[in-house]
Each structure stands twice: as structure tokens, then as C-alpha cells.
Amino acid sequence: MRSSRAYRRFVKNRAAIVSIFFLALIALAGLFAELIAPYSYEVQNIDRVLEGPSKDHWFGTDSLGRDLYSRIIFGARMSMAVGILTAIVSVVIGGIYGAVSGWLGGWVDTLMMRAIDILDAIPSLVLLILVGIVFTSYQPFENPEIRALTGILFALSIVGWVSLARLVRGQVLQARELLFVEGATAMGASPARILTRHIAPNILGPVVVMLTFQIPANILFESFLSFVGLGLQPPFSSWGVLANDGWRAKSSPHLIVFPGIALFLTMLAFNLFGDGLRDALDPKT
Amino acid sequence: MRSGLLVFALKRVLEAVTTLFVIASLTFLLLRILPGGPFDSEKALPDEIKANIEARYGLDQPVLVQYGQYLKGLVTGDWGESYKYIGRSVTDIISETLPVSAELGLYSLLLSLIIGIPLGVIAASKHNTAFDTTAMLIAISGVALPSFVVGPVLVMIFSFGIPFSFLHGTLPPALWDGWEYMILPVLTLGLRPAAIYARMTRGTVLEAIRQDYVRTARAKGVPERTVLFHHVLRNSLIPVLTITGPLFAGLLSGSFIIEVIFAIPGIGKHLVSSVSNRDYPLVLGLTLLYSTLLVVSNLVVDILYSFVDPRIRVEK
Numbered sequence: 001m002r003s004s005r006a007y008r009r010f011v012k013n014r015a016a017i018v019s020i021f022f023l024a025l026i027a028l029a030g031l032f033a034e035l036i037a038p039y040s041y042e043v044q045n046i047d048r049v050l051e052g053p054s055k056d057h058w059f060g061t062d063s064l065g066r067d068l069y070s071r072i073i074f075g076a077r078m079s080m081a082v083g084i085l086t087a088i089v090s091v092v093i094g095g096i097y098g099a100v101s102g103w104l105g106g107w108v109d110t111l112m113m114r115a116i117d118i119l120d121a122i123p124s125l126v127l128l129i130l131v132g133i134v135f136t137s138y139q140p141f142e143n144p145e146i147r148a149l150t151g152i153l154f155a156l157s158i159v160g161w162v163s164l165a166r167l168v169r170g171q172v173l174q175a176r177e178l179l180f181v182e183g184a185t186a187m188g189a190s191p192a193r194i195l196t197r198h199i200a201p202n203i204l205g206p207v208v209v210m211l212t213f214q215i216p217a218n219i220l221f222e223s224f225l226s227f228v229g230l231g232l233q234p235p236f237s238s239w240g241v242l243a244n245d246g247w248r249a250k251s252s253p254h255l256i257v258f259p260g261i262a263l264f265l266t267m268l269a270f271n272l273f274g275d276g277l278r279d280a281l282d283p284k285t
Numbered sequence: 286m287r288s289g290l291l292v293f294a295l296k297r298v299l300e301a302v303t304t305l306f307v308i309a310s311l312t313f314l315l316l317r318i319l320p321g322g323p324f325d326s327e328k329a330l331p332d333e334i335k336a337n338i339e340a341r342y343g344l345d346q347p348v349l350v351q352y353g354q355y356l357k358g359l360v361t362g363d364w365g366e367s368y369k370y371i372g373r374s375v376t377d378i379i380s381e382t383l384p385v386s387a388e389l390g391l392y393s394l395l396l397s398l399i400i401g402i403p404l405g406v407i408a409a410s411k412h413n414t415a416f417d418t419t420a421m422l423i424a425i426s427g428v429a430l431p432s433f434v435v436g437p438v439l440v441m442i443f444s445f446g447i448p449f450s451f452l453h454g455t456l457p458p459a460l461w462d463g464w465e466y467m468i469l470p471v472l473t474l475g476l477r478p479a480a481i482y483a484r485m486t487r488g489t490v491l492e493a494i495r496q497d498y499v500r501t502a503r504a505k506g507v508p509e510r511t512v513l514f515h516h517v518l519r520n521s522l523i524p525v526l527t528i529t530g531p532l533f534a535g536l537l538s539g540s541f542i543i544e545v546i547f548a549i550p551g552i553g554k555h556l557v558s559s560v561s562n563r564d565y566p567l568v569l570g571l572t573l574l575y576s577t578l579l580v581v582s583n584l585v586v587d588i589l590y591s592f593v594d595p596r597i598r599v600e601k
Binding site for chain 1: 286300304305307308311312315425426428429430431433434436437438440441445449492518534535538539541542545546556557558561568571572575576578580583
């Protein structure tokens with residue numbers, strides 16, 4: 001009943017609907033990058049470097065003659081993968097941590113929350129850089145792309161799960177007091193069953209809303225790390241790598257403008273989608 | 286009543302100190318267990334030279350002794366000597382570069398407050414009008430625009446004159462030598478917090494406008510202007526205050542990318558380079574510095590908050 005009303009409210013929000021279609025488009029483009037991109041992300045053509053947009057190269061070429069349009073599509077794959085995978089990891093870790101902390105309560109809860117406070121006291125950028133460096137110095141993977149990607153995933157997940165853990169804990173604390181949970185406990189349901197069957201569906205809304213804001217934040221962090229040279233490195237493509245290329249090539253504006261637009265539109269779509277979702281689920285705001 | 290505030294403040298200060306102690310210890314441990322020492326290079330150094338270097342920085346001591354010395358140094362203000370910038374202490378490097386970054390962060394914060402809060406208030410008071418929609422569209426765009434895109438684009442426009450050649454060289458692209466050098470970096474850094482403030486202020490003002498006491502004030506015939514500034518704003522700006530602490534700390538650490546783009550001699554550039562240089566004393570110092578800034582700004586905001594809103598003290 002409530003969810004269908006929320007659904008109707010959401011559908012009426014045109015900006016949110018357009019956003020979700022745009023995001024689906026970007027995700028599909030990234031998923032099927034090989035089929036859509038006219039060129040490979042690493043093929044160079046030294047005869048045609050730093051060209052502006054043309055019929056052959058819609059977004060122009062970079063300093064090594066690589067097709068920018070294709071690189072942006074392959075970059076979408078990387079950015080989306082990072083955003084979504086880190087969100088999943090954060091939900092799993094943060095969800096379990098928050099649920100355990102909120103369910104057990106007492107000194108365990110206090111201790112677990114203090115640990116989170118400490119992680120929170122390190123600015124996320126500093127933490128990202130520290131964790132990224134620790135991870136890369138162990139280098140558990142041979143493949144450089146996987147190595148860079150897992151490093152970023154690891155760093156972003158460590159930063160991202162904290163706020164989810166807090167959210168889930170708060171919601172579990174509230175939900176524990178609800179009558180139907182008390183009823184389930186009285187009927188002898190195990191804590192795990194109560195958490196997954198009775199509490200989880202109730203706190204899904206706020207978690208999803210938080211995710212729609214965390215995914216773009218993660219995409220931005222990935223771009224940031226790649227931009228400063230701690231994330232992916234060329235020839236691999238991500239929007240941060242491309243922005244870095246564009247910033248270095250100061251006289252070719254298309255190299256920063258197109259990746260910039262891709263990043264901007266994606267961030268905008270996620271934010272509008274998240275706003276729409278939040279308003280639909282919680283009409284007070 | 287006053288002693289309640291004092292107890293609350295003392296408790297929070299104690300918590301903050303513990304947090305910082307744990308962070309200092311964890312970072313120290315983290316850097317010690319990393320594979321590869323700070324003086325490993327492609328070309329292996331002769332053993333005597335390596336031993337000499339390690340003795341100079343106290344690395345030949347047992348880890349526990351090093352930890353003790355490190356903690357002692359933290360308290361006495363001796364944060365060690367940089368491995369990379371030979372002969373310069375970490376505190377020297379910090380005191381040289383932090384003021385520049387702080388200046389950049391502070392101006393950006395001021396700019397964002399000056400733009401963001403009025404924008405949010407006006408948008409809320411003209412709720413659901415064209416002004417409201419436009420302002421919020423601008424604000425959400427500001428949140429969505431990464432600074433490492435805005436910065437280079439501004440440099441391109443104002444320093445290289447692309448695509449507007451008449452703007453060529455109107456504003457310098459780099460360094461930090463006078464007010465005209467500050468415009469572009471402050472604008473780039475302040476855009477996002479301004480947008481955040483605008484969105485947040487609009488939300489809290491809208492919430493306050495719907496409260497009963499506002500309806501009462503209007504019913505009493507209080508002029509709309511007084512209602513807005515006296516009844517609504519006072520209450521709705523308190524939540525906005527709470528994000529200022531983390532936002533300022535974020536501006537300081539986030540200024541790193543701005544410093545790279547605009548070649549500003551601030552502390553941010555050391556953040557990344559110290560890690561890749563394995564300049565452990567500098568890494569430790571910077572982590573602790575940034576964490577302290579974040580913790581202290583949260584602390585100040587918390588205490589201010591409990592001062593203006595006594596309910597907070599009871600809850601915790």
C-alpha cells in the first residue's frame with residue numbers, strides 16, 4: 001500500500017525518471033562497450049593526434065590519437081563498475097556490522113560504534129590514499145587493471161561502509177522496539193531470521209536512498225584517485241584518467257570538456273534520482 | 286545548567302583526544318608493517334650506508350622503542366624529520382604550507398556561506414516558483430560538478446582564452462601571490478560547499494516555515510520579513526551549522542587537487558607525494574594533522590550546538 005503510493009509519487013517526478021533512463025543507458029553502454037565503441041580504448045593513431053570532434057571521431061582524439069568517444073564509453077564501464085561494486089561491498093559489510101551492533105546493544109554496541117568514530121575521524125581522502133597505498137604495496141594480482149581496480153574497490157569500501165553501518169544500526173535500534181518484532185521474538189524466531197525477514201524489509205528504503213548518493217560519491221572518488229595518479233593508469237580508461245589527460249593537454253579543450261560532461265551528467269542523474277527516491281519514500285521532506 | 290555544558294564539553298574533549306591517540310598509533314603501526322622500507326631503492330645501497338641512514342632516523346631501534354619516541358615527539362612538538370626533504374622537520378613543512386591551504390579553505394568556506402545560505406533562504410521563501418527551481422537546479426549542478434573539471438576549464442577560459450580570446454590572460458592560472466591569484470582557486474573550491482549549503486538551508490527553512498510557531502506568528506500579524514529572519518532563520522540555521530565543521534576539514538583536505546591544478550604552494554601536494562615517497566614521518570604528521578582538524582572542527586561545532594540547543598546534551 002505504502003510502497004505503491006511511493007511508486008506513484010516517484011513516477012510523477014519527471015527529473016528522476018529521465019535520470020534513471022540516462023543511468024541505465026550509461027550502464028548498458030559500459031556493459032556492452034566492445035559492441036558500441038567504434039574503436040578500442042587503446043588503439044593509437046599517430047597521424048591524427050589532438051583532433052577536435054569530427055565525423056570519424058565524434059569527441060575528437062587525444063595526444064596519442066586514441067578515439068575519445070570510445071575511451072569515454074570504456075571509462076563508463078570502469079566508473080559504473082567501481083560505483084556499483086563498492087556500493088555492494090559497503091552494504092554487505094556495513095549492513096552486517098550495523099545490524100550486529102544495533103541488535104546486541106550494550107557495551108558491544110558502544111565499542112563497535114567507537115571503532116567507527118575513529119575511522120570517521122580520518123578525513124576520507126587521507127584514508128583513501130593510505131588504504132590505497134597499503135593495498136598496492138602488497139600487489140596480490142598480476143594483471144595491472146585488476147590490481148588497480150581491486151585497490152580502488154578496497155579503499156572505497158573501507159571508506160563507504162561506515163555511514164551505512166551507522167544507518168543500519170540506527171534503524172535496527174528503532175525496529176527492535178516495534179511490536180511485530182517483539183511478536184516474532186515471542187514466537188521463537190532466531191535473531192538472524194528476525195533481522196532478515198522482519199527488519200530488513202523495513203529499513204530497505206533509507207538504505208537504497210543512501211546508496212543512490214554513495215554510488216556517485218564513489219564514482220567521484222575513483223575519478224579523483226585516478227586524476228591524482230593513485231587509481232587507474234593509462235592506457236586503461238576511466239573518467240578520472242581522461243580528465244587528467246585533458247588537464248595536461250591545456251590547449252585542447254575537448255579533452256577535458258567531454259569527460260567532464262560525462263561525469264557531470266552522471267553525477268547529476270544520480271543526485272536527481274536519489275532526491276526523487278527520497279521524496280517518494282519520505283513525503284515529509 | 287552551565288556545569289552541564291562544561292561536563293559535556295570535557296567529555297567530548299576527552300573522547301577527541303582518545304580518538305587521535307588511536308589514529309596516531311594505528312597509522313604508525315600501518316606504516317611499519319608495510320612491505321619494503323623507506324630507503325629501499327632500485328639500486329641496493331651498501332650495507333654500511335644503509336645502516337648509517339637507518340641509525341640517523343632511529344630505524345635501527347626496536348619497533349616498540351620507535352613507537353615510544355614517536356609518541357613522546359608528538360606531545361613535545363617534535364614530529365620527526367622528513368626522509369625526503371633532508372634536514373627539514375615535519376613541523377617546518379607543515380607550518381610553511383598549512384597557512385596557504387588554510388587561507389584557501391577559509392576563503393572558499395566564506396564564499397560558499399555568502400552564496401549558499403541566502404540562495405537557500407530565498408529559494409525556500411519563494412517555494413515552488415521559477416526562482417526556487419532555477420536556484421536548486423544550479424545548486425544540484427554545483428554538487429555534481431567535480432572540482433578537477435571546473436578548475437581546468439576555468440584555467441582554459443581565463444588564462445588561455447579558450448574559447449573567449451578576449452579573456453586571454455585576464456586571471457593568472459597559478460601560484461598564490463596576491464588577490465587576483467586567489468579568485469579562480471577559491472571559486473573552484475567554494476562551488477561545491479556553496480551548493481551543499483544552498484540545498485541544506487532550503488530544506489531546513491522549508492521545514493521551519495511549516496512549524497506551528499510560524500503559523501502563530503503570521504496569525505498574530507507579524508510582518509513576513511520578521512517571521513523569516515526572526516522566527517524561521519534562527520531555528521533553521523542550527524542544522525546548517527553542524528555541517529560546517531566537517532565541510533571545512535573537507536575543504537582543507539580537498540584543496541589538494543586545487544593546489545595541483547593551480548600550482549598553489551599549500552600542504553595538499555605533500556599528502557600524495559609523501560605517501561608515494563614513503564616519507565613516513567611526513568605521512569604520519571599529515572594524517573594526524575588532518576584528523577586533528579576534522580576532530581577539532583567537529584568538537585567545536587558539537588559544543589556550539591549544545592550551547593544553542595541544550596537538548597543535545599541530554600540525549601548524549
